[in-house]
Amino acid sequence: MSEKAFIIQSSPHFQDKDSVPKIMITVIIALLPAVAASVYFFRLRAIGLYISCLVACLLTEAIFLWIRKKPFQSLWDGSVVITGLLLAMTLPPTLSLELAIIGSVVAVAIGKQVFGGLGHNIFNPALVGRAFLQTAFPVAMTTWLPPVTLAVDAVTYATPLGNLKFQEAVVQGTLTPIRQLFWGNTGGCIGETSAIALLLGALLLITKKTIDWRIPAGILLALTAFTGVFWIAGPDKYASPAFHILAGGLLIGAFYMATDMVTSPIYSKAIWIYALGIGIMVGLVRLFGGFPEGVMYSILFMNTFVPLLNRTFKPRILGERRRTS
Amino acid sequence: MKTKTFPHGIHPPEGKESTVEKKLEFLPPPEKVVIPMHQHFGNPAEPLVKKGEEVFLGQKIGEATSLFSASVHASVSGKVLSVDGHNHPLGKPVLSVTLANDGEDRVYPEWEETEHPFEFDPDQIRKKVKDAGVVGLGGAAFPTAVKITPPKDKPIDTVIINGCECEPILTADYRLMMEYPDEILKGAELVRIATGADRTLVGIEDNKKKAFDLLHQRAASYSAEVFLVKTKYPQGAEKNLIYALLGREVPRGGLPFDVGVVVQNVGTAKAVWDAVKTGKTLYERALTVSGDGVKEPKNLIARIGTPFQAVTDCCGGIGEDVNLVIMGGPMMGLSQWNLDVPVIKGTSGILAWSSPKPTTEFSCIRCGRCVEHCPMGLVPTQLMKYVKYEQLPEAENWGALDCVECGSCQYSCPAKIPLVHWIRLGKNQIMSQKRKKSA
DSSP, X not given: OOOOOOOOOOSOOOOOSOOHHHHHHHXXXXXXXXXXXXXXXXXXXXXXXXXXXXXXXXXXXXXXXXXXXXXXXXXXXXXXXXXXXXXHHTSOTTOOHHHHHHHHHHHHHTTTGGGTSTXXXXXOHHHHHHHHHHHHOTTGGGOOOOOTTSOOOOSSOOOHHHHHHHSOHHHHTOOOOHHHHHXXXXXXXXXXSOHXXXXXXXXXXXXXXXXXXXXXXXXXXXXHHHHHHHHHHOTTTSOOHHHHHHSTTHHHIIIIITTOGGGXXXXXXXXXXXXXXXXXXXXXXXXXXXXXXXXXXXXXXXXXXXXXXXXXXXXXXXXXOOOOO | OOOBOOSSOBOOOXXXXXXXXXXXXXXXXXXXXXXXXXXXXXXXXXXXXXXXXXEOBTOEEEEOOSSSBOOEEOSSOEEEEEEEEEOOTTSXXXXXXXXXXXXXXXXXXXXXXXXXXXXXXXXXXXXXHHHTTOBOTTTTOOBHHHHTSOXXXXXXXXXXXXXXXXXXXXXXXXXHHHHOHHHHHHHHXXXXXXXXOSXXXXXXXXXXXXXXXXXXXXXXXXXXXXXXXXXXXXXXXXXXXXXXXXXXXXXXXXXXXXXXXXXXXXXXXXXXXXXXXXXXXXXXXXXXXXXXXXXXXXXXXXXXXXXXXXXXXXXXXXXXXXXXXXXXXXXXXXEESOSOSBOOTTOOEEEEEOOOOOOOOOOOOOOOHHHXXXXXXXXXXXXXXXXXXXXXXXXXXXXXXXXXXXXXXXXXOTTOOOHHHHHHHHHHHHHHHHXXXXX
């Protein structure tokens, strides 16, 4: 008889090759076109923001892991790199690097680690960092620059949505052309301006099933419907749904932030409610709120409801009686 | 014809190429067999023989002790060497009868051949099946006599014969369908008579088109309908197959009886036919020996009680680097710590390969893939958390007991969390609490 002892392990003995780091690396790869676009449009300012955010996020994560006596494994799972990239991408090009670093520390420390690290946070960490900066340094966070590719002689410059809200761009006929929004040759947070670059990455994420297509679909659907109604009723006063989709942070939010697995629901019904909720919130803020842009707050707001949605709309177990009465 | 299927599930690599064309070979009976008294779902059998006694091939050596039990038979003729505890594929030592094979295969003289088995009434069929110790050969080894005795208040209208073989790597059921199509269909007809059902449906996954064509062609003479179902795991899980073929949902905690259905595996159908037609008791079964660590993968008909070592030796032995040996399929099979365990009635395969080091476990990132793939509509990640943090009532509330342990969740988990392990632990704890309460 063989004396050799084999491994005893719980079934199943087959496992899919996909893993958490692979998912994270796919997201990072998907972000690269938009990162490249931001560097093209904002040059050194973009590079400076990326470096400071990435270094600050990684350091903060490392310090927290050390304090919490956790293995350093999660430093390399890629999630903190995504947080750093996304935070940098949602910052205005004029922001000083100190503020970017402060935002990064808040994103990782308050947005992620205080909840217990990867998988336990309620809010999207990058957006927590950004929301902090927006509240604490509102002027710095709303001072814009035109991209270096745009021949505008100006020290400051309004974003397409700022123009729409505060300059009555539709009435004045100064609305940023769709074409410019599509390529990204316009003002805004460094990573959000180029729609084509963001969509390129999104295509990868959807074909590889890294993100749930229902989330961006629901957001775009709700926003189109919401802004569409007003546009049809008053095209001389309201911008078109196409403008709302391509302008500001909608695309980066819908494809890269609302889809964050940790902070989005896990079942069909809950996913649709979450996504439609974000879309409607964005429409409400943009059309009737005090801010020109509402993507960040809409996502954070709907993040709040995720645990509740997950509990309320749990899937029906096979053989469970349908609620008929 | 449109292939039928169920929602969710996964599609793991099939890995059936190495044995799919290998005909079933009769494994030469070994010099010694070890026959455990407990090879089935339910209570163990009571040994009927003592050390030194001579037994015939197919003779009953263990008596079913209760309704939920099955009798056990000698798989060789020869002398009883011992009646004591022996290693068992399920992990714990089990009271077993060890027989020395005299090499003559003297058949038990009391087997009765029947001329017209289809004229039997349900009770006669059930008695034959019970006497032969037939259990479900798909893996769970539920006593078949119980399964073909529907409660009075639950009329059965449909018998489903399960030819899915959705577990990767295994091909023994496919070979049975290719080589014994008539026996399977005749056994199915006997099950139909015993349960009083109106019709018989056979479900075969569409990666086994040849078996479908063959059975479809033969079925006409046996009032059975053969259907292709989609190649998807776990298509062969009882509740999912019923849903795929009939659109009926077995109620939570219920049995197929509750929706008028009895499901039998193809191997079981053949065993029923053998038992009723010839009186042959269940002393051998078909199994696949495969995996990268097996030198000559084969499909075998092996005597119950053959040590795994003798089985793998007949397949060229296993590689030096093999560190994982599984009884059953790769999705639901049980890992073995050595080869000194016998083939039992539930052994659908013996697989061996060298498994890489277990991957590091990550935190759950709530990607929802386990929910997307669970064929029962459960939330495995939530169940895992409830069990881990000892919130058993919540785990039960979220359907822990509905889990069939198919492994689809863990297969698709990118964080490599042993979800099935946690849920199984929770199920055991919930059940033992229930037993304590009722005691």
